[in-house]
Amino acid sequence: MNKIDMNDKKYTMKTANREALIGIGLVIFHFIWWFTFAYGFGSRDVSDYKYIFGLPAWFFYSCIVGVIVISVLVYIVVKFFFEEVSLDLEELEKK
Amino acid sequence: MNWEASVTLFGTIALIFLIGLTISRREKASESFVQDYFLGGRSLGGFVLAMTMTATYGSASSFIGGPGVAYNEGLGWVLLSLIQVATGYFTLMILGKKFAIVTRQYSAITLVDFLKERYQSKWVVLLSSFSIIVFLFSTMAAQWIGGGRLIESLTGLSYHSALFIFVITVLIYVTLGGFRAVTITDAIQGSIMLIGTIILLVAVIIAGGGIPSIISDLQQVNPNLITPYGADGSLTPAYVSSYWVLVGVGVVALPQIAVRAMSYKSAAALHRAIIIGTIVVAVIMLNMHLIGVFARAILPGIEVGDRVMPLIALEVLPPWLAGFVLAAPLAAIMSTVDSLLLLVSSTIVKDIYINYVNPNPSRKKVQRISMGVTAVLGIIVFLMAVNPPDLIIWLNxxxxxxLEATFIWPIIMGIYWRKGNKYGAIASMIAGIASYIVFQSFYPQPLGMHSVVTSIILSLIAYVGVSLSTNYKYLGN
Structure with a gap:
């Protein structure tokens, strides 16, 4: 790992910062999805609820579909946008 | 006493521990006992990292208390608990590479180490050590109560003997094994949890006659159970949303999570952990809490929420399988307790003893003190758990x-904002802890939200305000 790594410090730090911003973006998207479906469909009267696979529609979209969507997004983001950088900048190592 | 279930339960636990100890023993020791014992020598791979994160966080609050509350509140509580899926990716993405790089530069082994190097202040060290010890103590007590309850419900032993068995197992394990052993068992435990919750959920759905019939049963008991608003309509959107801070994004600031975010091997391990972690947390949280809700349709009238999980498992599964499946929550609690114990003892040994009492102890001596402190701490928590309060989730x-109000800004701003300084960090910790305690005691839901939100905002203001206004003192650096 601590070989002749071409990454200079600045580049690594930039990558790290960008990936943190992606994390914030994801969590905001996740929150909006979760909130919109849960309270958008869930605030109706119970007798008007629609059901999908036996579950109330608000729950199905917000929780089940939401979880699947976010897992797929996480996979895509990590596979295609995250970079493998070396974590040892200077060769420091233990005490 | 239910022998069949007890045998598989304890058998599974014993097997997990044996594997963990054997594997961790086989790894060769590096020069630094402290680094090894408390951090596993920064060698975690992606799968183990994901599982240890999941197991550490998915503690008694989710596995015993959580399904219990879901039983009473209905689907609204599942909605709330699924917020935790965000921790699967968010924590590792935010702390991510930057934290790993910085802590390697500092040779930091604990969270307090990192804060000490970043802020160069004795007061930061003392304040953070203090809040780790105080807050994690109450978490540990809560976990031990959960473990005791579980063994009690499953085996029919008395609460005190159950607690005693639980504590002895944990103590032996942590004292002997250290961090690496704990993370390896976490990985196995995480896998059992994953499989166990799937088996149990399927069995519950079959026992209830399919999802549609369970949902309509629930609707007859109380229509609110299938709305997002909780059994008595008290789960308002603002309140539930504020849990995005408490159990979602705020989790980055938990010391037991942060320490894991500095223990992995490489960027590739981190990437794998983010993907695996998100999926595993999602499956476990969804299953666990749905089991709690559905159990209401099958076994109505359970009074103590903490007993829902064990009772429903015994109801819908053959006893030996119930024992195996319940090894999962028990394992979750144990791994949480294991890592908390290690964390508190590392705070005492590494952050206080080595920093301020004896800067250059021999390896032998550190080893003896680490194990000794870990064991003594365990015994104290046991004594606290003997007379427990009822619902562990609130304690937890x-x-x-x-912890979140204390640490979130000193950690996050410490990595991402150069101008943050020790005065800001101290102000933010004090503002965070003090306001949280005050709000919790006198005004628990400011603006309809959990009080952690207001405390985190206050501590951010303190951090930024004080850092900026004292910045001239810091120019030399």
Missing amino acids: LFAIGG
């Missing part, structure tokens, strides 16, 4: 909020 959430 109190501690989680307190």
Whole structure:
């Protein structure tokens, strides 16, 4: 790992910062999805609820579909946008 | 006493521990006992990292208390608990590479180490050590109560003997094994949890006659159970949303999570952990809490929420399988307790003893003190758990909020904002802890939200305000 790594410090730090911003973006998207479906469909009267696979529609979209969507997004983001950088900048190592 | 279930339960636990100890023993020791014992020598791979994160966080609050509350509140509580899926990716993405790089530069082994190097201040060290010890103590007590309850419900032993068995197992294990052993068992435990919750959920759905019939049963008991608003309509959107801070994004600030975010091997391990972690947390949280809700349709009238999981498992599964499946929550609690114990003892040994009492102890001596402190701590928590309060989840959430309010800005701003300084960090910790305790005691839901939100905002203001206004003192650096 601590070989002749071409990454200079600045580049690594930039990558790290960008990936943190992606994390914030994801969590905001996740929150909006979760909130919109849960309270958008869930605030109706119970007798008007629609059901999908036996579950109330608000729950199905917000929780089940939401979880699947976010897992797929996480996979895509990590596979295609995250970079493998070396974590040892200077060769420091233990005490 | 239910022998068949007890045998598989304890058998599974014993097997997990044996594997963990054997594997961790086989790894060769590096020069630094402290680094090894408390951090596993920064060698975690992606799968183990994901599982240890999941197991550490998915503690008694989710596995015993959580399904219990879901039983009473209905689908609204599942909605709330699924917020935790965000921790699967968010924590590792935010702390991510930057934290790993910085802590390697500092040779930091604990969270307090990192804060000490970043802020160069004795007061930061003392304040953070203090809040780790106080808050994690209450978390640990809560976990031990959960473990005791579980063994009690499953085996029919008395609460005290159950607690005793639980404590002895944990103590032996942590004292002997250290961090690496704990993370390896976490990985196995995480896998059992994953499989166990799937088996149990399927069995519950079959026992209830399919999802549609369970949902309509619930609707007859109380229509609110299938709305997002909780059994008595008290789960308002603002309140539930504020849990995005408490059990979602705020989790980055928990010391037991942060320490894991500095222990992995490489960027590739981190990437794998983010993907695996998100999926595993999602499956476990969804299954666990749905089991709690559905159990209401099958076994109505359970009074103590903590007993829902064990009772429903015994109801819908053959006893030996119930024992195996319940090894999962028990394992979750144990791994949480294991890592908390290690964390508190590392705070005492590494952050206080080595920093301020004896800077250059021999390896032998550190080893003896580390194990000794770990064991003594365990015994003290046991004594606290002997007379427990009823619903462990609230105790637990109190501690989680307190830690988050203390640490979130000193950690996050410490990595991402150069101008943050020790005065800001101290101000933010004090503002965070103090306001959280005050709000919790006198005004628990400011603006309809969990009080952790207001405390985190206050501590951010303190951090930024004080850092900026004292910045001239810092120019030399």
